[in-house]
Amino acid sequence: CLLLLGVLCITFCEAIAGRLGYAPASAATPLPMPNQGGDDAEQQLLGKQQTRPEAAKGNRVLGLLSAALVGLFGGSILVPASYVRQDLQGLPLTPSFGVGAGTVGCFVGFVYWRLRGGSRSLRHELRGEVVLWGCVSGCVWNAGNVAQIIAMHYYGMPYGIAYPILQCALFVSGLWGIYMFGEVTCRGAIAAYWVGAAT
Numbered sequence: 001c002l003l004l005l006g007v008l009c010i011t012f013c014e015a016i017a018g019r020l021g022y023a024p025a026s027a028a029t030p031l032p033m034p035n036q037g038g039d040d041a042e043q044q045l046l047g048k049q050q051t052r053p054e055a056a057k058g059n060r061v062l063g064l065l066s067a068a069l070v071g072l073f074g075g076s077i078l079v080p081a082s083y084v085r086q087d088l089q090g091l092p093l094t095p096s097f098g099v100g101a102g103t104v105g106c107f108v109g110f111v112y113w114r115l116r117g118g119s120r121s122l123r124h125e126l127r128g129e130v131v132l133w134g135c136v137s138g139c140v141w142n143a144g145n146v147a148q149i150i151a152m153h154y155y156g157m158p159y160g161i162a163y164p165i166l167q168c169a170l171f172v173s174g175l176w177g178i179y180m181f182g183e184v185t186c187r188g189a190i191a192a193y194w195v196g197a198a199t
Contacts, residue, residue: 074167
């Protein structure tokens with residue numbers, strides 16, 4: 001129920017912002033006017049006005065699909081562990097878990113790069129700072145995952161409690177994105193974030 005409410009808040013955050021009296025970012029930034037007059041410039045501007053809603057709709061559908069897949073895969077992340085022998089469950093499972101996550105992560109990254117047409121070289125995509133901070137991010141995430149496994153297998157916390165606590169990472173990452181990196185600036189969207197967090 002809360003997951004559905006969160007998805008609805010994300011989907012309709014611009015409408016919620018409008019109801020609260022805030023202009024969404026897309027409405028606040030008009031299309032650039034052509035530098036020169038003439039039919040070509042006018043047709044170019046009209047083409048942008050016609051294609052922008054379709055592109056936005058496609059991006060929203062792709063975003064919702066991606067969010068649903070994150071929920072599906074993230075919620076199933078420890079299901080394969082239930083097929084492991086009892087004496088190998090818990091912390092002994094984490095090295096193979098890490099190898100699997102690293103392998104699949106590299107595969108998905110490569111597929112994404114190829115789907116983009118390989119427009120940039122891998123050397124540009126895999127710059128030193130990108131690899132460094134990506135690895136640091138993975139270590140921080142896996143520290144939380146290890147803590148979850150310890151809580152479940154050594155302190156008897158049920159999966160239905162341990163995993164939702166781990167998913168508080170979404171709340172924390174939202175705080176980072178809004179207040180540290182300024183990724184969300186629309187006050188209505190921030191209000192919708194806090195409504196979703198409170199529920």
